[in-house]
Amino acid sequence: MPAYKLTYFNARGRAEPIRLLFAAAGIKYEDVRIEGADWPALKPKTPMGHLPILEVDGTTLCESTTIARFVAKRAGMVGKDDLEEAKADMIVDGVKEVFRKLLTMFFEKDESKKEELKKDVFENTLPECLRSFGKLANPSGYFVGDSLSWADVEFYNLMEMVRPSFPGDLLKDNANLSKVIANVGGNPAIAKWIKERPESAF
């Protein structure tokens, strides 16, 4: 019985970076995907009323970034000292800011407001993020040190989320970030997971 039990909906959503990290680290875990109808019964049993949750060592953790960091630490993918860990943390926090703007855009029901939000993401949010991040990644394609960290994985996952709404090569003039994508996508364990993972709409 694996020591880790991840619970989320049948979606990539907020849980996918965690699954990518488990795959990269070769750590076995129970990948529980619940139906929407089962959520109301489970909700009061979670620490803060949302998913994903990770059950480990008799404790339940929530908050996707916290869980991802915890798994990354177990996998030795957070950086080699406190300062490198802080650098990885700041990249992931930056990723989360863009993620939040994407979600606001996805969930906007008013069509004309949605178009405005989409325009703002495409003309402002994404270019600014990619410009900053391009300077923070190194020429070997890593945000921290010289090996794969969870910062690289979180950025890769963000670009996967962005692509359906903003097709085209957003990284074509960004050599460092293109290398980050190549490093994550080319990791054999991650590539295998991406090929074999359950299909889901988002």
Add this chain to the structure above:
Amino acid sequence: MPSYKLTYFKHWGRAGVLRLLFAAGGIEFEDVRIEREQWPELKPKTPMGQIPILEVDGTIICQTKAIGRLIAKEAGLAGKTPLEAAQVDMIVDGLSDLQVKIVDFFIEKDEKKKQEKIKEFAEKTLPMFLDTYEKLANSSGHFVGDALTWADVDFFSLMFFLKDHLPNDPLKGHVNLTKVRDNVTSNPGIAAWMEKETSH
């Protein structure tokens, strides 16, 4: 000990908790507070066009929570084991979620809409949040284990920020959370810092 230089605006805002963490840990730092007019010149020199930033021996870290975690580790306030560290992180992440809702009413320019948003926050959002957090804090007034952590300090910092925007004490009736606040304010480093900050 590395050299620390924190840069932010003068007000409590996002950096208030960071200054508290330095104080709780008895860690010296350069507390740079800039005027609004200085920001446009500084902005392009920051990693993501935002402050606060923390310069540590020449490296610049941005993002409030990344900075907070680094200082908390230095101050011994980040949890004693990896699992405790994760429990601290999740409390802090939950506070971030609330902060997003606070920023939403804070930056609302339409005065009528702003008052509506504050009302919704004070009457629904915040009480629901505090009910959840009351269960996550223990009866000795800590979110994780039995000693002060960044989770407690971050919670206090957000409540301190909110108190000027709400008519009543939101922690009334929340026994555990009131103890968390008491534990934070009675930390010697924090008590001395708050005395300095709030006496003008």
